[in-house]
Amino acid sequence: MLLIECPWCGQCEQSEFQYGGEAHLNRATANSNDAELSAFLFLRSNVRGDTAERWFHAAGCRRWFNARRNTVDDRFICTYKPGHSAPQETTDA
Amino acid sequence: MHLAHNEHDLHEITRRCHAIRMNGIDSELLTPQQIKQRVPMINLNARFPVLGALYQGRAGTARHDAVAWGYARGADALGVDIIQNCEVLGFEIQNNEVKGVHTSQGLIRADKVGCVAAGNSSVLAAQAGLKLPLESATLQAFVSEPLKPMLDSVVTSNTVHCYVSQSDKGELVIGGSSDPYNSYSQRGGFDQIEHVVGPMAELYPIISRLKMMRQWGGTVDLAPDRSLFSGNPPWAICTSTVAGAPAALKLRPAPETCSPIRWPTAGCTRSLNRSGWNVLPAANLSTKARPPALPTN
Numbered sequence: 388m389l390l391i392e393c394p395w396c397g398q399c400e401q402s403e404f405q406y407g408g409e410a411h412l413n414r415a416t417a418n419s420n421d422a423e424l425s426a427f428l429f430l431r432s433n434v435r436g437d438t439a440e441r442w443f444h445a446a447g448c449r450r451w452f453n454a455r456r457n458t459v460d461d462r463f464i465c466t467y468k469p470g471h472s473a474p475q476e477t478t479d480a
Numbered sequence: 481m482h483l484a485h486n487e488h489d490l491h492e493i494t495r496r497c498h499a500i501r502m503n504g505i506d507s508e509l510l511t512p513q514q515i516k517q518r519v520p521m522i523n524l525n526a527r528f529p530v531l532g533a534l535y536q537g538r539a540g541t542a543r544h545d546a547v548a549w550g551y552a553r554g555a556d557a558l559g560v561d562i563i564q565n566c567e568v569l570g571f572e573i574q575n576n577e578v579k580g581v582h583t584s585q586g587l588i589r590a591d592k593v594g595c596v597a598a599g600n601s602s603v604l605a606a607q608a609g610l611k612l613p614l615e616s617a618t619l620q621a622f623v624s625e626p627l628k629p630m631l632d633s634v635v636t637s638n639t640v641h642c643y644v645s646q647s648d649k650g651e652l653v654i655g656g657s658s659d660p661y662n663s664y665s666q667r668g669g670f671d672q673i674e675h676v677v678g679p680m681a682e683l684y685p686i687i688s689r690l691k692m693m694r695q696w697g698g699t700v701d702l703a704p705d706r707s708l709f710s711g712n713p714p715w716a717i718c719t720s721t722v723a724g725a726p727a728a729l730k731l732r733p734a735p736e737t738c739s740p741i742r743w744p745t746a747g748c749t750r751s752l753n754r755s756g757w758n759v760l761p762a763a764n765l766s767t768k769a770r771p772p773a774l775p776t777n
Contacts (some may be wrong), residue, residue: 389670401669401671402671405660406660406661406662408615408662426611428704429613429704430611430612430613431611431613431614431615432606432611433602433603433606433612433614433615433616433662435600435603435616435664438662440661440662458616458662458663458664458665459664459665460665461663461665461667
């Protein structure tokens, strides 16, 4: 994963990006109980394999986006803009 | 020896020094001059100058390989059978209680299951339907060519994020922070190497032309605050499983004591495995393994 495809800027060096953790989490709300708040804050899927996660183009356009990446070989499957669900097709980024 | 590079660090190590002393363990604070006496190769006037250090004179390193084999031999002596090349495929669960482990060599029945899978603890826990507050990342380490004795302490720094010690064979053993994204790849990123060796060369200019003989990345489980977590079942005790410290996973409360888990031996090899996935049950998961309670006064 030396290059990451930013949905706005195209391929850029990995060192320009920051990792943002698991994507598509449902935020805890004001009505959440302690267990739900705790789960939102601390429990992650920590998938071994194909996972959806958030990245931040910190040294570029400074915008967040989502990515599908395989955590076993660190290969990016695709990147997509926030607010979208993960694309199912597999395209090499 | 843990270095401080700014005023906040000095407050932090002072607090930590007192906390350690209040638990009955000797610990002291060093001035820059005292640091220089113990570690002559250090550059006190680095980009982030060295202002002080927390020092535990009786602490030291335990050779990691010897520790792993010590655990294995200790478990073996307690009657635990270590089965290599045996993949855990799932857990046998009846009425929300664990009854055994499905493996590539068949079902192993047990009322209690210890889970010591280093970076893969949450993967195994997920097979039992549990989510743990852990994320897996790559932690890189580096070993240099051998040198004459030059460093008789482990020197760590949180602020510039590097640690170094010298092995019995003379190699400098160097590490830093984990790679900043979840991964099971066991291959570190190149930029992280620079993040580690840059501060090393600044703090210890004498080693700037040193050759690194080995570099590798291991998968570590990291809790959100990098600390041990304990709680009620389903999990009883979990540590931040850096490179294989134990995480215990149970599906029902433990009795006060329990005997070592005995595994069926028929058709199983008992030799120890140096690498890869091991099925290595924790020998004794009694509640005595919990950390001692802090004094109340």
